[in-house]
Amino acid sequence: MAATRRPLTRAPRGGVRHHAAPGAAWQDDPVVTMWDNPACAKCATAREALAAAGVPVHLRAYLTSPPTAAELADVLARLGAGPWEICRLGEPAAAALGLADWGRTPADVPRWLAAMAAHPELIQRPIIVADDGTARVARGAEALAEAVRRAAGTRDADPLVRRPARAADGLGPGG
Numbered sequence: 001m002a003a004t005r006r007p008l009t010r011a012p013r014g015g016v017r018h019h020a021a022p023g024a025a026w027q028d029d030p031v032v033t034m035w036d037n038p039a040c041a042k043c044a045t046a047r048e049a050l051a052a053a054g055v056p057v058h059l060r061a062y063l064t065s066p067p068t069a070a071e072l073a074d075v076l077a078r079l080g081a082g083p084w085e086i087c088r089l090g091e092p093a094a095a096a097l098g099l100a101d102w103g104r105t106p107a108d109v110p111r112w113l114a115a116m117a118a119h120p121e122l123i124q125r126p127i128i129v130a131d132d133g134t135a136r137v138a139r140g141a142e143a144l145a146e147a148v149r150r151a152a153g154t155r156d157a158d159p160l161v162r163r164p165a166r167a168a169d170g171l172g173p174g175g
Contacts, residue, residue, distance in 0.1 A: 031055050032151045034138075035062040035127040046126040046138050049145075053152040066120035069113035075127060078135035083112035086124040086137055093119040 032050065036043050036059040050057045067075070076083060084104050088094065097115055099122075102108060116122045128147045129135045138144040
């Protein structure tokens with residue numbers, strides 16, 4: 001008799017868990033990865049929106065399982081953004097490091113990546129990374145709705161149009 005697969009409801013070792021709405025695809029079929037802070041209201045809204053749309057999501061507790069500088073660089077490339085554009089400059093760690101005074105040129109990127117990898121609380125949230133190669137900082141309602149539409153497959157099937165990120169809406173390439 002085949003075992004019944006069930007959506008994972010508790011985070012396994014490593015702070016990563018998969019979430020699926022009832023009747024949605026199973027835990028081994030995630031469509032998006034969300035960098036999640038369980039205490040964040042914006043993250044809770046994103047989790048609820050993805051679940052309501054039936055989108056299987058791999059939740060990465062990025063505060064306890066921080067991204068490497070290379071992972072940050074990959075997400076930034078998907079966003080079409082610089083690290084300072086997704087950095088939470090109001091955090092105590094940002095003030096302690098003096099980030100407000102750091103340069104914002106290509107030569108400064110490795111320094112920013114190292115700081116954000118060492119202090120993941122500096123990373124803006126939620127970040128939704130889709131299997132279509134795009135990523136979104138899903139803080140605003142419009143950015144979250146677009147990420148959910150894309151992940152749920154309800155957006156036009158037109159080829160992606162790549163464009164730079166817009167700080168106002170949190171959208172990256174393909175928005």
